[in-house]
Amino acid sequence: MTQQVYYSLQDRRQLPAGLEWLTAAERAHLDGFRFDKRRRDWLLGRWTAKQAVMTVAALSNPSRVEVATANDGAPLPRLDDRPFGAVMSLSHSNDRAFCAVAFGRTELGCDIELVESRGRAFVETYFTDAESRQIIDADQHDRDLLTTTIWSAKESVLKALRIGLGADTRSVEIIPDERFAKHGNQQSATWQAGRAAVRNAGEFGCWWRRDGDFVLSIAARAPLPAPMPVGSETLAA
Ligand SMILES: CC(C)(COP(=O)(O)OP(=O)(O)OC[C@H]1O[C@@H](n2cnc3c(N)ncnc32)[C@H](O)[C@@H]1OP(=O)(O)O)[C@@H](O)C(=O)NCCC(=O)NCCS
Structure with missing residues (x-):
């Protein structure tokens, strides 16, 4: 079967005001940032990544999805505390974030x-x-x-x-x-x-x-x- 890449593109205005959509581990990660810009970019990236996972997995609750961080910095999607069987890549620029997701094990970047x-x-x-x-x-x-x-x-x-x-x-x-x-x-x-x-x-x-x-x-x-x-x-x- 041909593999398909899905993507989500979001801008700052689509980011919710509250943080209830983050998991506890994500909140702890967010608290570790010293600079506001990095905090804002990371948040928008997580929101964008969750939109992608929620759509491809047909979910409605963003806090079931966690976008963890691998040792090398790459995003690692998880669902209900377990690895989600997809590869993901993330990017942010000037109040926009972009996330690509594909099922399986291909090497993927965006x-x-x-x-x-x-x-x-x-x-x-x-x-x-x-x-x-x-x-x-x-x-x-x-x-x-x-x-x-x-x-x-x-x-x-x-x-x-x-x-x-x-x-x-x-x-x-x-x-x-x-x-x-x-x-x-x-x-x-x-x-x-x-x-x-x-x-x-x-x-x-x-x-x-x-x-x-x-x-x-x-x-x-x-x-x-x-x-x-x-x-x-x-x-x-
Ligand atoms: C990965 C890298 C290319 C990102 O480029 P950028 O223009 O700064 O930022 P982008 O917004 O496009 O991408 C950032 C996202 O890339 C992802 N990322 C980070 N390191 C990654 C890696 N090794 N492999 C794949 N993806 C990675 C993360 O999801 C990150 O966003 P997040 O931290 O909010 O989750 C850059 O940070 C990098 O080269 N890092 C590794 C090497 C390094 O740190 N070198 C020191 C400076 S030369």
Whole structure:
């Protein structure tokens, strides 16, 4: 059976005012944060992750779901105090959070990034030569979107590998299809497929799309159909 990735996207206004939807362990984790921004990002991420799990498992009570934290920082979904049989990835940016979930054991990563100008030095430092060439060859007005998309997809792959930005970002090469590289702005509101080649770690399938001022990306080891939003229907686990 083809594996499906589901995703949830939430912004600050959707976060409940109270904290009753957190488990006791989550509340203790929240109390450990020293900085307000980190606290807010973490809360919105947990809320977004719970929306995803609740929909795919057809649940209505968010406190049955716990999103614990693995030793390496990755999110670990639990249901009724037991591991929930799904992989999850989480990201937050500028009062938005994005969560991808898939059943089974595939390696999965997701990322949300604000589209902004990152400049030549950024590209030369973090991108491979082939990625840099794509930026240079792109139409001027598409460069920020393309740079953000490649960066976001790299983060997704590095999260799927569970190593994050501690790794050399040039060990992951993002390969968008040629049409996207040339005309990114025109069709980017729908999910577009690409792939990533990772030094000594094979290939990943990638999906990305623009959402207003943001880019969303998802990377998974298996080639997957386009991600599906949760909330559009109830998906029995
Ligand atoms: C994982 C990482 C890429 C996140 O990037 P970011 O742009 O800061 O933040 P994002 O909002 O996109 O993602 C954060 C989420 O990634 C997830 N995450 C953290 N570490 C992870 C890892 N090793 N693997 C997979 N996912 C991870 C968490 O869910 C985290 O959100 P949470 O803490 O609220 O649960 C980055 O924090 C990282 O590289 N961490 C590991 C290496 C490290 O700490 N290096 C020190 C600095 S170089």
